[in-house]
Amino acid sequence: MANEIYYSGLGDVRASEILDRELHLLLADRASLRNHEAVMTFDAQPGSSVLSIPFAGFDGYDLMAAVAENASTSNTAFTDASATLTIARQALQYQMSDLANMTDSVGVNVPRLALSMVGSAEMRATEMILNVADDFTSTVGSTGVDMSVDDFFDAQFTLTLANVTGPIASALHTRQVTDLQNSLRAEGGAIQFIPATQDMLSVKGVGFVGMLNGVDIYASSHVPTANTGADRAGSMFGRGAIGIVEGNPLPIVGAGGFVFPAGRKIMVEFERDAGGALTKVVGNYYAGVAIMQDGLGVSIITDA
Amino acid sequence: MATVLPPRGITGTVPSNPHVAVRRLNTDRTPNFELQWNHVRWDVVEDPDEPGAFIFLPSLGKLKIEPGLGAVDKNGGTALARSARAERGWTTIDLRHATASDTPDGQVGYLRTWPGRGGLVHGTPWESPRQVGNRTIWSVDLAGYRRWLKRLVTDGVIPAPDPAVTDTLVEVATQRVERSRGRALANPHAAELLRQSEEKLAAIKAATIPGQTPAPKPARRSRARKESTDG
Numbered sequence: 001m002a003n004e005i006y007y008s009g010l011g012d013v014r015a016s017e018i019l020d021r022e023l024h025l026l027l028a029d030r031a032s033l034r035n036h037e038a039v040m041t042f043d044a045q046p047g048s049s050v051l052s053i054p055f056a057g058f059d060g061y062d063l064m065a066a067v068a069e070n071a072s073t074s075n076t077a078f079t080d081a082s083a084t085l086t087i088a089r090q091a092l093q094y095q096m097s098d099l100a101n102m103t104d105s106v107g108v109n110v111p112r113l114a115l116s117m118v119g120s121a122e123m124r125a126t127e128m129i130l131n132v133a134d135d136f137t138s139t140v141g142s143t144g145v146d147m148s149v150d151d152f153f154d155a156q157f158t159l160t161l162a163n164v165t166g167p168i169a170s171a172l173h174t175r176q177v178t179d180l181q182n183s184l185r186a187e188g189g190a191i192q193f194i195p196a197t198q199d200m201l202s203v204k205g206v207g208f209v210g211m212l213n214g215v216d217i218y219a220s221s222h223v224p225t226a227n228t229g230a231d232r233a234g235s236m237f238g239r240g241a242i243g244i245v246e247g248n249p250l251p252i253v254g255a256g257g258f259v260f261p262a263g264r265k266i267m268v269e270f271e272r273d274a275g276g277a278l279t280k281v282v283g284n285y286y287a288g289v290a291i292m293q294d295g296l297g298v299s300i301i302t303d304a
Numbered sequence: 305m306a307t308v309l310p311p312r313g314i315t316g317t318v319p320s321n322p323h324v325a326v327r328r329l330n331t332d333r334t335p336n337f338e339l340q341w342n343h344v345r346w347d348v349v350e351d352p353d354e355p356g357a358f359i360f361l362p363s364l365g366k367l368k369i370e371p372g373l374g375a376v377d378k379n380g381g382t383a384l385a386r387s388a389r390a391e392r393g394w395t396t397i398d399l400r401h402a403t404a405s406d407t408p409d410g411q412v413g414y415l416r417t418w419p420g421r422g423g424l425v426h427g428t429p430w431e432s433p434r435q436v437g438n439r440t441i442w443s444v445d446l447a448g449y450r451r452w453l454k455r456l457v458t459d460g461v462i463p464a465p466d467p468a469v470t471d472t473l474v475e476v477a478t479q480r481v482e483r484s485r486g487r488a489l490a491n492p493h494a495a496e497l498l499r500q501s502e503e504k505l506a507a508i509k510a511a512t513i514p515g516q517t518p519a520p521k522p523a524r525r526s527r528a529r530k531e532s533t534d535g
Contacts, residue, residue, distance in 0.1 A: 131373055
C-alpha cells in the first residue's frame, strides 16, 4: 500500500483552521434596567444640559385640619422640591481596517459594530442607574453577611413605611441573587418566588430573574461595591426614585451623507480615513441619571 | 544621496516584552469618587481592636465623579451633585482625614487607582488587587478600614449617631427575630437563621459608639440575653 491521501499531506488544500459560520457572543452582563417602569425617563430640553424635575405637594400632601366655626384659618406653607439631572456625553468608538472588514466571514464587520452600539448604550444607562441606586440614605442588610430573604423583607418594609407603591424593582448583584435564592430554600408558607419564565423574559428582558412578593428582581454584575469592596450595594426602588434624562440631538448630516433625524437617542456615525484605509464607528449617547426622590428607594448592602 | 552604514552592519535593539510592558487589571474602569457619610447610615460591626465587642460605624457612600452621574455636569463639575447630596444629608470626608498611619500602604488619602481595562480603576487603600491569570482577585483589609472609620468617629470627624438611628437598627433587628421565630419551630435552617438574628440583635443592643464611654445599661443587657435565649 502506498500513496494514501492523508489529511497531514494536504497542507496546500486544507486550511489550518476555519471559523465556524455562527458567531457567538462573549460572556458579558447584558441585563438592562433602562426600560423598567420603575425608572422614570425624560427627554432633554433645549436651553441647558441641566434638567430640573419639579415636585409639588398637591393632592393630599397637606391635609385639612379642624377649625372652629368662628375662627380664621391660617396659611399653610406650600411644599415644593426639585431634582437635578445633568446630561453628559457617553461614547464608544471602534476603528476597523478595510482588509479586516473585507475578510470577514462570520459577522465581525463595520455594520455589526455599528449595530452593537445599541447594546453598549443600553448597558451604559443600566450601569449609571446602578451607580446611583447604591446611595439611597435608607439601607438594609449587614456588612459581611450574605443577603437573605429577611434583607429583602426589610427593604420592602422600608418602602412600605415610606408609602411607596408599585411598580417596584430590585437590582441586585449576581452574588446577592444567589445568596437570596439560597435563603429562599429555607422559607415556607406564604412567600412566593416566581422565577422568570420565557414569556416574562420576553417582556422584562435579560437579567430579570423573577418576582418575589410583587417586586421585580434583576441581577447585574454592574452593581457597585460598598464598604471598601467587602460588600455589594444593590437596591430596591419604586417609580420616581431614579430618573434618567436622554438627549435627542438635532438632525445631523454625518460623514458619507448619513442623516440622523431628531428623536433618536443613540447616534452612530462612520468616519472614514481613506489614507489609512480605516473606518471609524462612533457611537454617541447623551444621558444623565440621578436619584430624584430619596425616600422612594433603599440600598441593600450585603456581603460581596 | 549616499547612505552611510555603520562599519559593521546594523546593530539590533532589544525589544521590550509586550506582555511585561502592559500590566493592568482585567476589570472595568470605575469612576473617581469622594467618600461621604450620612447621619442615618450606620451599621453595627465587631470592634477590630476588641474581638467580641460591637461598635456603631458609619456606612459610607460615594460621590462618583463622572459626567452625567448623580448630577455631575458634562465637564465633571460637582457643584450640583454636592448640593443635591447635601440636601439628602451627605457630607464629604476630606482626603486628608486618611493619614499615613491609617492606610496599609502608609500613604496619605483614601483614594487609590490602578490601571484597568478601559481606564483607571478607583478604590481605597484597604483594597488590594492582584491578577491571577485573567482574573482580578481583590483582598480587603476590613479590620484596617474599620479602624479608620472608628478613628473618624472617635475624633469627631463623623459625629456620633443620633439615638433615633440606633433605635431604628434595634427595631429592624427585633422585627427580624420575631419573623424568624415562627418558622424556626418547623424548619432547621430557619432555626439557624433565628439564632443569627438573635445574635445580631444582642450585638446591636450591646454596641457602643467609638470614643464614648458606654453608659451602664443593665436593663437593656439583661433583655438582650433574655431575647437570645428565648428561641
